[in-house]
Amino acid sequence: MDKKVYEYEKEIQPKSAPHVIEWAVKEFGAENIAFATSLGAEDQVITDMLLKISRDVEIFTLDTGRLPQETYDTIEATRKYFKTDIQMLYPDNKELEKMVTEKGPDLFYESIENRKLCCNIRKVKPLKKKLKNFKVWICGLRKKQVVTRINLNKIEWDHKFKLIKINPVIYWSESDVWDYIHKNSIxxxxxxxxxxxxxxxxxxSRSIKPGEDFRAGRWWWEQPEQKECGLHWKAEKLTGNSE
Ligand code: SF4
Structure with missing residues (x-):
């Protein structure tokens, strides 16, 4: 599979983001592709591009139960603006109840272990269950976002979830993203x-101060190289650890 993905990578390397999505729909079939959106700026760009190409790719988001109200507002606005459903994924109720009962609602501040447990139950497990039904998932990751994402490619084999992962805006800058959003009034x-x-x-999550790293507002009490929730971790070369 890695060899095949390497060939795909060569094929799509010169393609623009919408052309990568268009290529993926043709190559794999819309019914085999899922787009995971967090409703962040990059994902809103991809939602716009994707829906102009196909309305048959499933768009889903992970409702952890701890999202900010502004994210729910964005889900509502996105559903209405694009006239699309967004599949909502939820954690397993029993696992969640056990975790919160035993460790408290704010366990993530106490240790990295607790934080990873919470991310695993609220995000990773529901995602893993979902992705079993697909061959490809599309994500809005950018290399310039953070140190843990420098090894990502436009297309790659996702060893954790065992399917192909496509990152159409991987080489975009932050200003590319915002230019697109404003130009298209998304x-x-x-x-x-x-x-x-x-x-x-x-x-x-918190806001960042001038000069701070793009992801400084996520789990700000942890070291930068530990800041992934387990969905996009590919920092083996940095830490020797894939979790
Ligand atoms: S630890 Fe992870 S899943 Fe839990 S509230 Fe924080 S970001 Fe969400």
Whole structure:
């Protein structure tokens, strides 16, 4: 599979983001592709591009139960603006109940282990269950976002979830993203206007200060190389650890 993905990578390398999506729909079939959106700026760009190409690719998001109200507002605005459904994924109720009962609602502040447990139950497990039904998933990751994403490619084999992962805007800059959003008048999360560059769950996201790293507002109490929730981790070369 890695060899095949390497060939795909050569084929799509010169293609623009919408052309990569168009290529993927033709190559794999819309019914085999899922787009995971966090409703962040990059994902709003991809939603716009994708829906102009196909309305048959499933768009889903992980509702962890701890999202900021502004993200729910963005889900509503996006549904209405694009006239599209967004599939909502939820954690397993029993696992969630056990975790919160035993460790408390704000366990993630206590240790990296607790934080990873919470991300695993609220995000990774529901995602893993979902992706079993697909051959390809599309993500809005950019290399320039953070140190843990420098090894990502436009297309790659996702060893964790065992399917192909396509990152159409991987080489985009932040200003490319915002130029696209403003030019196309796409709805976006209002927290971006309050200094939030990367938006996840409410208790684990904050705005950043001038000069801070793009992802400084996520799990700000942890070291930069530890800041992934387990969905996009590919930092083996940095840490020797894939979790
Ligand atoms: S981002 Fe925070 S609240 Fe959300 S799943 Fe991870 S640890 Fe839990």
């Amino acid at each position: 709805p976006y999360n209002q927290l971006h206007d309050q200094g939030y560059t990367s938006i996840g769950c409410a208790p684990c």
